Amino acid sequence: MKRRISGFHRDEHGDWVADLECGHTQHVRHQPPWTVREWVTTEEGRNAFLGHELLCVKCASGEPA
Numbered sequence: 448m449k450r451r452i453s454g455f456h457r458d459e460h461g462d463w464v465a466d467l468e469c470g471h472t473q474h475v476r477h478q479p480p481w482t483v484r485e486w487v488t489t490e491e492g493r494n495a496f497l498g499h500e501l502l503c504v505k506c507a508s509g510e511p512a
Contacts, residue, residue, distance in 0.1 A: 450506060453468050
């Protein structure tokens with residue numbers, strides 16, 4: 448199920464995590480060459496992705512927020 452990004456925070460390791468509108472979270476790492484998400488490395492990039500939809504695996508499996 449697709450859910451909108453409502454914000455971002457860093458986890459205990461310093462990796463960026465997207466806060467989703469459903470209450471779940473999802474890591475949004477930039478780890479080239481496997482995962483290229485340069486936008487997550489700057490505040491401007493993250494702000495540009497607010498409202499962008501990500502697939503929420505937890506919602507799809509019926510996990511409560």
